[in-house]
Amino acid sequence: MERVWVGLVLIAGIYVNLFGLWLYRTPGEASRWPSLQRWVAQFEFSPETLGGFSYARLALISLLGLFLELLMIRWISSEITIFAYFKNFVLIACYLGFGLGCYLSRRLINLMALCVPLIALSLLCEFPSDGLRDTIRQLTGSIGAVSQVDYWGVPSLPLNIHNVAGAFSGSFFVVCVFGVIALLFIPVGQLVGWFLEHASDGIFGYTVNILASLAGIVLFTLLCFEFQPPSVWFVVAGAAAVCLFWKLPKLRWTAVATFLFCVVLTSLPAGNDTKVYWSPYQKLTLQPERDAGEILSWKISTNSTFYQQILNLSDRFVAAHPDYSRNEALKWSRYNLPYRFFPHPASVLLLGAGTGNDAAAALRNGGAT
Numbered sequence: 001m002e003r004v005w006v007g008l009v010l011i012a013g014i015y016v017n018l019f020g021l022w023l024y025r026t027p028g029e030a031s032r033w034p035s036l037q038r039w040v041a042q043f044e045f046s047p048e049t050l051g052g053f054s055y056a057r058l059a060l061i062s063l064l065g066l067f068l069e070l071l072m073i074r075w076i077s078s079e080i081t082i083f084a085y086f087k088n089f090v091l092i093a094c095y096l097g098f099g100l101g102c103y104l105s106r107r108l109i110n111l112m113a114l115c116v117p118l119i120a121l122s123l124l125c126e127f128p129s130d131g132l133r134d135t136i137r138q139l140t141g142s143i144g145a146v147s148q149v150d151y152w153g154v155p156s157l158p159l160n161i162h163n164v165a166g167a168f169s170g171s172f173f174v175v176c177v178f179g180v181i182a183l184l185f186i187p188v189g190q191l192v193g194w195f196l197e198h199a200s201d202g203i204f205g206y207t208v209n210i211l212a213s214l215a216g217i218v219l220f221t222l223l224c225f226e227f228q229p230p231s232v233w234f235v236v237a238g239a240a241a242v243c244l245f246w247k248l249p250k251l252r253w254t255a256v257a258t259f260l261f262c263v264v265l266t267s268l269p270a271g272n273d274t275k276v277y278w279s280p281y282q283k284l285t286l287q288p289e290r291d292a293g294e295i296l297s298w299k300i301s302t303n304s305t306f307y308q309q310i311l312n313l314s315d316r317f318v319a320a321h322p323d324y325s326r327n328e329a330l331k332w333s334r335y336n337l338p339y340r341f342f343p344h345p346a347s348v349l350l351l352g353a354g355t356g357n358d359a360a361a362a363l364r365n366g367g368a369t
Helices: 002-023 034-041 055-079 081-085 087-103 112-126 130-144 161-197 202-225 230-244 249-267 315-320 357-364
Strands: 275-278 283-291 294-302 305-311
Touching: 002 112, 002 130, 002 161, 055 081, 055 087, 055 112, 055 161, 055 202, 055 230, 081 087, 081 130, 081 161, 087 161, 112 161, 112 249, 130 161, 161 202, 202 230, 230 249, 305 357
Parallel strands: none
Antiparallel strands: 275 283, 283 294, 294 305
16 A cells, blocks of 8 residues: 555646646647647736736735745745755755746746646645555655665664655655745746836836845744644645635635645544644644554654654653563653752752653652752
């Protein structure tokens, strides 16, 4: 089943990237799929059809562009492990797509270049399938398996065909995601480039672009400091896109459907008793570990990677669950060990209390404060 998911993910990535190359092929080049060409042509537009140039529209697309960029960096790096360690991959993909869009600003813009990548990334990151989630983690981990050091908890493995194929699949997966993100920003760059080119005062137009971009950064930062999840980010981005395409009903409702799809997928629950918190910096997942229906501990993951556990090592719990700690003498555990050398301290200084295991150990062993 794992190989099936790997194949599906890689094939989908290839098709989305090929769609982008086909969409931006040389103007006038004949299409091998005329029916697809006719369907896609429905979503082509020129900024003139949006109402022509205005500084308000320039400000709106500039705000949306930076907001989307930060959204991608934060969201993708939280859901796909390798991008949590190499956030610059997403940033460079955004820059590449935006730059290509500015270069292509005199060509017609196609909304499908925005919608298809958004739908593909939403399915990749949020589709409710344990098999898909495991596949993405394994594709990422397989890259570190052929190195000579441990990455992401994956030990170094011998260089045989199986491991090299896994590393190649993981690397190819990263390239596909990179291409999909770049494709997403081409229409954004086209719009910004067109509006800047048609500004009567270039310096003032660029000033509007910079100030609106800063406003997009501030807006996204405020949402993060309010602990808002990706579903809210997509609502805000979708509202800006709908305002931009308001005069073109087909494009407006296509944008509504696309961003609504993203909102629905990012709003799906993580699982039974699993809670997800979006701090200003990270995605934190709190998941209970049960035995016979009883919670034994809580697992905390940061950006989809294991981080810490909340343990119950109280005398009552340990006495009721002798098998739970059978492999470790509790008095010599890393939490209780300091108090073998200094029992019943008057006070305890904790440097980095983490999930509270050290604080609970201090109280169990007689720490007054």
